[in-house]
Amino acid sequence: MDLKELIQLIEKRPQMFIGNYGLETLSAFINGFLFSNNIAHKEDYISIAFENQFHNWTRRALEKRTGIEFDEERNYVYYINKTYQDERHRLKIFFELCNEFFQVIDYV
Numbered sequence: 001m002d003l004k005e006l007i008q009l010i011e012k013r014p015q016m017f018i019g020n021y022g023l024e025t026l027s028a029f030i031n032g033f034l035f036s037n038n039i040a041h042k043e044d045y046i047s048i049a050f051e052n053q054f055h056n057w058t059r060r061a062l063e064k065r066t067g068i069e070f071d072e073e074r075n076y077v078y079y080i081n082k083t084y085q086d087e088r089h090r091l092k093i094f095f096e097l098c099n100e101f102f103q104v105i106d107y108v
Contacts, residue, residue, distance in 0.1 A: 003047045004102050006033060011095045023090045027077045049105045055079075057104075058097055 010017045010026065018025045034051060037043050058076040062083050063069055070079060076094070084090045 002044050003030070003033065003037075003050055004098075006030075007095070007098050011098075014091060021091065022087055023077055023080060023094060026091065026094065027075075046102070046105065050101070053105075054098075054101055057101055061097055061100065 007030070010029075014026065015021055018029050034043075034047055037047055055075045056073075059070055059074075059079050062079050066083055068083060070082070076097070080090050080093055080097075084093055
């Protein structure tokens with residue numbers, strides 16, 4: 001299973017995978033998955049792209065969507081949390097952003 005498939009599964013039933021319905025919990029789960037794949041030498045293009053590009057890609061996407069300009073380099077959790085207040089909305093936006101990101105990298 002790659003990261004894209006995992007995120008698509010989580011999107012269908014987040015609480016089954018992460019219990020506590022929150023972006024920070026989801027991020028920790030994803031980081032654990034990525035770390036495990038790294039240790040097992042199972043990294044793939046999608047995981048590497050996510051680790052190296054998703055933070056800045058999310059920043060640019062949210063700046064374009066909202067008109068907000070972020071003044072510091074942070075991770076995707078920070079950008080989504082700064083932009084949206086409701087936890088359910090944050091997760092919804094995360095999954096939307098992931099789907100868009102995966103479409104972009106699939107065409108590269």
